Amino acid sequence: MEGGLLSGARAAVVDGPLPGFHPALKQALTFPLAWGRSPVRDPRAWRRAARATVEEHLLVERQDGVPFAPEFTGRVPGDGYDRELVTVSLTRWARVRGALLTPHGRGPFPAVLLLHDHGSRFDIGKEKLVRPWYDGTRLASASAWAGRHFGGRFPGDELARRGHVVLCLDALGWGDRGPLAYEQQQALAANLFQLGSSLAGLMAREDERAAAFLAGLDRVDARRVAAVGFSMGAYRAWQAAALSDHVAAAASVCWMTGLKEMMVPGNNTLRGQSAYCMLHPGLARHLDIPDVASIAAPKPMLFFHGGRDTLFPAEGVRAAHRKLRAVWRAHDAEERLWTKTWPELGHVFTREMQDEVFRWLDDVL
Template identity: 55%
Template sequence: MGVRSKLLAGIVAMSAIGGVMAANLDFQKTGVGKDNLPVMAAQIKSRLTFPLAWNAQVKDLAAWRKTGVAKLWDLTAQAPDKTAFDAQVLDEVDRGSYVARKIVFNLTADSRVMGLLLVPKGKGPFPAAVMYHDHGSKFDIGKEKWIEPWGDDAQLSSAKGWAKRFFTERFPGDELAKRGYVVFATDALGWGDRAGMTYEAQQALAANFINMGSSLAGLMALEDARAAEFLASLPEVNKKQVAAVGFSMGAFRAWQAAALSDAVTASVAVNWMATTDGLMVSGNNQLRGGSAWQMTHPGMQRYLDYPDVASLAAPKPMLVFAGEKDTLFPLDSVNAAFGKMGKVWGAWKAADKFETKVWPGGHVFLQEQQEFAYDWLDRQFGVKR
């Protein structure tokens, strides 16, 4: 009997013993399933225990927070940056109770960028807000989604269209400046004056960052922390009253900046909060890949879930909105995240500093919501009207 015949005979013989070998002959014939998830997604997710998340056994909250923040910074793959901002004013327009300025400054050691700054008239220092723009698959404007631009008719038209779609035809940054806040916004990489992004190219851009030992999401985290620190450094600003405000992807940026930077003393996050498990469901935008890259720190879920990261901001005041009909963020997952976060503020004996509200609409930041948020900010900062 030849070698091949002996092998086949052995396989047949073992297959007959309790069917054990027959079962072992089965193998994976499909590796990628629906929504581009690996077929072993459930097994992988079941191993996510988020060991750095707060739990009831945590006794030293400050040490827990320090460990979590250090791990998050490590996951961003960014080096510490203390570059002088070296800001210069390019242009200024009078808007009645406040002035609007175009400025250039060193956002990082690698990038000198333009920002829009609104400064109330009168004697400061004033409360302030750094405003982080959304994604929206719309890249021609970034900071202009928050603050009304000038000097470019096409840009203004685009910004007004965005305001009509999401913000009740208002520029939320200008509305906050009318209340006496210094307001600042700049572009994330690929938006507005830092143009060059397309929806299709996002994954390639993210891969190129990884190939350079860096991270697209990590760069955004660093730049957002630096933007908050720049705002807090201005003489017109009360350093104890610096809010991070964001809508959609900007909401993610706001609570992340509140966690990472001591310059942020309060935050308002509109329509971006849920659990990893709740977002990784069939049909969810998070599974499409493209617009998820700005919010994907490689390996983060081995340590922390999204609400765990936001909870590193405790006990600073935080207001988080959600939309009852927001298809991007399933309400059960939103409420699970809110519940998890609330326990952390409670552990800090600061339950009154954490507030959530689910609005009846969808993925928007309408006038009523803006006024609610700004009134809340006034209360946190002790601003009297």
């Protein structure tokens, strides 16, 4: 029936469920502000206009004037680096605790804003990427996560060993700021929407601020700050590069697609829940997902994907890569964009992938 829900066998594979008129809504999305469709033909002017559009849809105002007021714990020696905790005001509403790793030697050093994934695992956030020397109760969960997704390695510790300052903080709902239960995500997002705010917008603003804080540390070379993430952290990484002038480069592992290609029956994004962490209401009327990432051009950017990653259908990844390449080409900077699909891999960030990212960071920073 016109306007009704999908019925029968098709409904069984939709977690939404989607309304019967959803194909018409998808067809209506033409992304009129995308590069090549936008009336703005100068790539730098397009970047400014597209960024302003994204800013408008975050629903959370900029927090630039809020003092960071950092509080540091004492440093604990690690293997070639020192570890400390830092508590900082990313917004005027909350203070956030993060792990800060500093290489031994004389700085200033290149730095990495390391952004954790979603994974429907909320008891650990920063601990997914940095070994929790400060809390033995989380070590088992963190080690299991590293074994499942990162080849048994904590990427943050490895980056610090290789000479990078590393900052990793909890997003709202994870680690020290949680833990959420899976079914609570939708309620959290709904309540923020009721308050005229946005969970995804808050995360974007906090990541911007974290990049600014990291770049402002005396131990950091502010010209050499990268954002790196896996899964939801990969989304956050390219988003931070698009929105923050403090991020000089970004490596995104397992999160890039076209919106229409992702929104197909059976895809995880149709369930709501985790999708609200990456959903800016109304933005799709103007820009596709890779269009937003392309605001980062001509910065050096890396996008890795697993060919067996069921979260991101292959056609969506290919469509996104085509869009990305067109924008970097318009900036005469196509050599700064590195896209690669690992055919045999799923939704993981293996040691081999990590090593390629680390070598790439050495080159671009």
